[in-house]
Amino acid sequence: MISRLTFLRRQLPALCAGLALALGAATAHAQDAASFPNKPLRLVVPFAAGGGIDLLARITALKMGEILGQTVVVDNQGGGGGVVASRAVARAPADGYTLVFHSVSSAVVNAQVYSNLGYDPVAGFAPVSLVAQFPLVMIVNPAVPARDMKEFIGLLKAHPGKFSYGSSGVGSGIHLAGELFRTLAGVDIQHIPYKGTSAALTDLLGGRIEMLIDGVPPQVGNIAQGRVRPLAVTTRTRSAVLPNVPTMAEAGVPGYDIPFWVAIYAPAGTPRPVVEKLSAAVSKAVKDPATLARFKEAGTEGIGSTPEQLDAFWKEQLATYGKIARQANIKLDSQ
Structure with a gap:
């Protein structure tokens, strides 16, 4: 029988190698965050240009770009009630340069009513920040x-x-x-x-x-x-x-609470330091007095949040809409 000491001696090189890889990855992520962003970002909007969601996205993107020191390009990809754009972002490189401007419909409702989306509507995204609601x-x-x-x-x-x-x-x-x-x-x-x-x-x-x-x-x-x-x-x-x-x-309808909201998400697996840097930029952009004034003109309340706050809110909304969809027996194939 191999003694515990002998076993540990034999496993030590592998443990050290694993620790080195983990430290290396952490260092790489920290370096990525330190230099991020060093090129323009793409904010994918799941709806056509010219609508209310598009307007909010462009207001946010403009201020985000000023804060990050890089252009944030708005890319409208309508189709399938937000499915087309969401699928594209979920499959994009998880480096923070491709983001999605989710609405409650594309972030929550689709997850509850559609099957065979071609991506995981929950596990496929990393919450960044709640932008606004009305x-x-x-x-x-x-x-x-x-x-x-x-x-x-x-x-x-x-x-x-x-x-x-x-x-x-x-x-x-x-x-x-x-x-x-x-x-x-x-x-x-x-x-x-x-x-x-x-x-x-x-x-x-x-x-x-x-x-x-x-x-x-x-x-x-x-x-x-x-x-x-x-x-x-x-x-x-x-x-x-x-x-x-x-x-x-x-x-006279107690228990009814359905806000419309928009938020920014990154692909799942985006390094945490990058997500935090993006979240800070979004929150700062949304809470800027000029941005708040433009949102107010559009009848919208600017929010800004941490990734954790958005994640908690997102889960609440998933539960709410999931219950509605089940009670109404709404289940569709993806478009």
């Missing part, structure tokens, strides 16, 4: 005979299946937001999917559907002009740009 708002056509949420819920219960709400597509974040309302309010309202919220809004204004949940920023003008009637915002607190619109809980 409430959604439930709006109805002004012709709907309901002045507030209580009356609207009463109307739906009195006429089950008669009224409908639109979304940006089956399995979208707006669809799940509508399903959460249907479940918590205990109403029977029909879901009508569209190819984007613009088409749904057109039918809402035309009276072909009665209800829509959409972001506060794009609906502020319609609300001010009386083209739609707001019933509630979807977050725990009221919107600064719609202070007179109650929250869902205040309006």
Whole structure:
């Protein structure tokens, strides 16, 4: 039988070699972080140029670039509800030079409703920083005979299946937001999917559907002009740009809390020092007074967070949307 001392002597060279490799890797990562970035970065946006998410990404990228001393190029890769861009970033080199500007839809909803994505929507990414968030708002056509949420819920219960709400597509974040309302309010309202919220809004204004949940920023003008009637915002607190619109809980739907948010992620395996450097830059960029002012103009609250804070928030959101998807039996093949 080999004594413990003999065994340790035989294993010592291997242990030393392993320790040397680990120290070497740690040193290399530290050196990478010290020199990072030494070339332009690419911020992939999973949606087309010109939309609200794209605007937030460009505001953030511009200030990030100033802080990091390198250009941050915004690369719009729309398609598949965010799947195309997410797949590309998950497969990119884990060096910090390719990032994704995830929204709640691409970071959370897709993970819960799609199968066969071609990448792991959770393990494939390293959280960097929460950038911003804003409430959604439930709006109805002004012709709907309901002045507030209580009356609207009463109307739906009195006429089950008669009224409908639109979304940006089956399995979208707006669809799940509508399903959460249907479940918590205990109403029977029909879901009508569209190819984007613009088409749904057109039918809402035309009276072909009665209800829509959409972001506060794009609906502020319609609300001010009386083209739609707001019933509630979807977050725990009221919107600064719609202070007179109650929250869902205040309006009579307790337990409803669905913010829209955007955050930056890197591919999984990106060295921790690089992730921390990126996170610090994002937080500093988002909290800059000029950035906060531009976000506020867009009806958005700038946040900024550590990777750990984003990771904890992300897991909460995954649990929330996972429960909604299961209750509504929403499961789709990837696009």
